[in-house]
Amino acid sequence: VNLQRVDEFGLDPPPILDLDSEILPGGCRMGQLTQPGYNMALKLGTWLRKRYIISTPFLNSTLQADAVWLRATGIDRTMKTLQ
Numbered sequence: 001v002n003l004q005r006v007d008e009f010g011l012d013p014p015p016i017l018d019l020d021s022e023i024l025p026g027g028c029r030m031g032q033l034t035q036p037g038y039n040m041a042l043k044l045g046t047w048l049r050k051r052y053i054i055s056t057p058f059l060n061s062t063l064q065a066d067a068v069w070l071r072a073t074g075i076d077r078t079m080k081t082l083q
Contacts, residue, residue, distance in 0.1 A: 033077035041081045 021029045028034050033041070052058045072078040 031075045031077060033080040037077065038080065 023029055026034045026036075053061050070082050072082050
């Protein structure tokens with residue numbers, strides 16, 4: 001899988017995470033994916049797989065890694081969501 005990290009303007013990605021930042025309500029730092037956010041992304045991914053691979057064979061269930069391009073900012077939560 002080809003991954004391209006960019007900022008919202010298509011430029012170099014920002015730093016991933018400031019490990020010295022304070023922990024916010026919810027137990028994470030700014031830019032991190034919360035557990036509810038992770039669960040939501042997992043649920044969406046499961047729905048997308050069912051919709052586009054199982055129910056409607058729009059995509060092949062065995063994609064070649066070099067045929068997939070993913071884009072995300074360098075922010076930790078966007079990288080986790082892509083997983």
